[in-house]
Amino acid sequence: MNDILIQNTTAFFEKSFGSKPEKVVLSPGRINIIGEHIDYNDGFVLPAAIDKVICFAFEKSNSKNSKIIAIDLNEEFEIDLTQEVKLSDVVWTNYIRGVIKQLQDNGFSFEGFNCVFSSNIPVGSGLSSSAALECGMIFGIKSLFDLKIEKVDISLLGQKAEHWVGINCGIMDQFSSVHGLENKVIKLDCNTLDFEYHNADFKDYSLILFDSNVKHSLFTSEYNTRRIECEEGLAIIKNNFPEIKSFRDASEEQVLSLKDKMTEKVFSRVHFVVKEINRVIKACEALDKGNIELLGELLYETHYGLSKEYEVSCQELDMLVDTAKADDSIVGSRLMGGGFGGCTINLVKKGHENEVKSKFSKLYLDTFGIELKFYDVKISNGTTLL
Secondary structure (H helix, E strand, O other), X not given: OHHHHHHHHHHHHHHHHOOXXXXXXXXXXXXXXXXXXXXXXXXXXXXXXXXXXXXXXXXEXXXXXXXXXXXXXXXXXXXXXXXXXXXXXXXXXXXXXXXXXXXXXXOOOOOXXXXXXXXXXXXXXXXXXXXXXXXXXXXXXXXXXXXXXXXHHHHHHHHHHHHHHOOOOOOHHHHHHHHOEOOEEEEEEOOOOOEEEEEOOXXXXXXXXXXXXXXXXXXXXXXXXXXXXXXXXXXXXXXXXXXXXXXXXXXXXXXXXXXXXXXXXXXXXXXXXXXXXXXXHHHHHHHHOOOHHHHHHHHHHHHXXXXXXXXXXXXXXXXXXXXXXXXXXXXXXXXXXXXXXXXXXXEEEOOOHHHHHHHXXXXXXXXXXXXXXXXXXXXXXXXXXX
């Protein structure tokens, strides 16, 4: 699937600069199987790199100037590496400026370069195209100038670049983009960055994302509210059970025993978080045993929690998951990402993919007047040099 993207990117590079690229890099998007809204609540997430990528072609410019061309946008910009790096009004360039700034601020020495890039990651679909852009750019500069940067530091530099742009993201997106392995998911502790791989052989099932094509504006304000509610709930748990240091130490029974000490909203948020941390652990066990049906049940449970307890779903996503639950061809479905729009992740029985897409397309269009998009994804390797 990526062969055409690679050919087109390298051909565009040769046409633009009159030479073959010295380095070609693939940097993937990511999905999260389960563990939503848990990264900032001291739990575990279960992401994986996917076979949708950004392809970069690089060469040294033998100067202090760098020229970067975004093929898909038909836009380009130049940056003088001897000048202070500042934010631009052209938003996409800031991710690359941020990467250059982080590398310079952390003492890495490199010269100018030429780069073109093109992507088949759907932008705005919750597959972390920005993390792929940051990590692929760092990986390319590292390879071109033989910089000594460990994988984990590529992730952290990418995250800092995104913070510089003004998006206060967690580490999951960059980490999974860099550390992904084919047919493996990553159980990641977002606090310590300890991680382990688990099998991701979905056997008789295909992994398909249904893109709702909606993004409700509630996300930012509601996200901040959820964080405050969870902090309030954790403080109440700690006051009553001093041995508990974080949500991962708390049991559902302990949370239930404190229901009368919390507001209804705070209890609902905390109840979801504690159960979701346990679901991540169960999901790892299900994958290791090849029990995809159990994994599917956990996805449905997560969506119920996200919709009814954490309240970050919307009518479009709920409709997609409710319809999936009533379809024998789909063993698991849930909203993926922050919520209020974006994609659902679905486990669909092989051989039924086309009929499922056709059915859901018509139903979704009839219900909301919106076109549903589909992305077939496979779990793939992280950022790589061709």
